Amino acid sequence: MRFARYDRIARHYPQMWPLIVPGYLPILNGMLDVLRAGPNRPQEILDLGCGPGSATVAVAPACDPHGSITLVDGSAAMVSAAQDVLGDSVQHAVVGDFAEPAVAAQVYVAQAYDLALSSFALHHLEDPLKRQVIDGLGLSVRKGGLLLLADEIASDRPAGWDLVPTIRARIIQEHLQAGRISHEFWELETSLSADDHLPFMPARVDEITSFMARAGFAVSCPIIILGSALFVGVKTA
Numbered sequence: 001m002r003f004a005r006y007d008r009i010a011r012h013y014p015q016m017w018p019l020i021v022p023g024y025l026p027i028l029n030g031m032l033d034v035l036r037a038g039p040n041r042p043q044e045i046l047d048l049g050c051g052p053g054s055a056t057v058a059v060a061p062a063c064d065p066h067g068s069i070t071l072v073d074g075s076a077a078m079v080s081a082a083q084d085v086l087g088d089s090v091q092h093a094v095v096g097d098f099a100e101p102a103v104a105a106q107v108y109v110a111q112a113y114d115l116a117l118s119s120f121a122l123h124h125l126e127d128p129l130k131r132q133v134i135d136g137l138g139l140s141v142r143k144g145g146l147l148l149l150a151d152e153i154a155s156d157r158p159a160g161w162d163l164v165p166t167i168r169a170r171i172i173q174e175h176l177q178a179g180r181i182s183h184e185f186w187e188l189e190t191s192l193s194a195d196d197h198l199p200f201m202p203a204r205v206d207e208i209t210s211f212m213a214r215a216g217f218a219v220s221c222p223i224i225i226l227g228s229a230l231f232v233g234v235k236t237a
């Protein structure tokens with residue numbers, strides 16, 4: 001996979017992403033709520049497809065302040081931005097494609113983490129690769145640990161009606177018209193070469209739920225907002 005798209009927007013991402021993905025902030029806030037509802041403060045944290053560290057930052061108030069973090073992202077600019085924000089708590093920073101065997105061998109270490117975050121990072125993969133990644137997470141999350149998986153999901157189209165994409169397009173248009181989405185960011189997103197476009201392949205809720213269950217997680221999906229979902233997996237063995 002090519003990561004130029006994310007390298008280009010790393011500087012703009014934290015301010016712009018909430019404006020182009022309407023469910024994004026509620027879901028990051030939901031991750032924090034989930035952790036606050038649990039008995040433990042995670043210490044060993046994996047952030048897979050970390051971007052600029054947004055999910056780890058969002059859940060930090062519910063984690064052990066002396067914990068350690070493993071970051072993984074194919075975009076070197078994103079990993080660097082995450083390291084700047086998270087500082088000394090970063091134990092490992094891996095730049096690479098988490099669906100590739102060499103990276104998988106480094107990251108999916110047996111029983112290594114008590115919290116794995118995968119936030120808006122799997123929807124560029126075909127479903128069999130999504131499943132493979134979730135299996136890796138199943139191997140590497142300890143018994144009793146959590147997987148918080150947020151992502152774009154396939155939207156229903158009642159009677160063929162493109163309901164969710166239509167609402168999302170209207171929200172983005174309003175942000176553009178009000179000048180909240182910067183011209184520079186929009187230019188970067190809309191001027192990508194064909195080679196640097198990434199496929200958009202959201203899975204269905206029942207498929208992600210099934211992949212997680214088969215990887216050893218008891219699963220709940222407490223939030224779905226305009227095409228984005230948060231799945232909570234508790235590792236049972």
Ligand SMILES: C[S@@+](CC[C@H](N)C(=O)[O-])C[C@H]1O[C@@H](n2cnc3c(N)ncnc32)[C@H](O)[C@@H]1O
Nearest residue numbers: 006049050051054073074075078097098119121
């Ligand atoms: C939409 S951003 C999400 C960033 C962050 N997790 C968040 O919630 O804001 C997707 C990130 O996942 C990374 N990513 C997507 N697919 C990947 C893969 N197969 N291997 C490594 N990184 C990947 C991208 O480079 C990008 O930084």
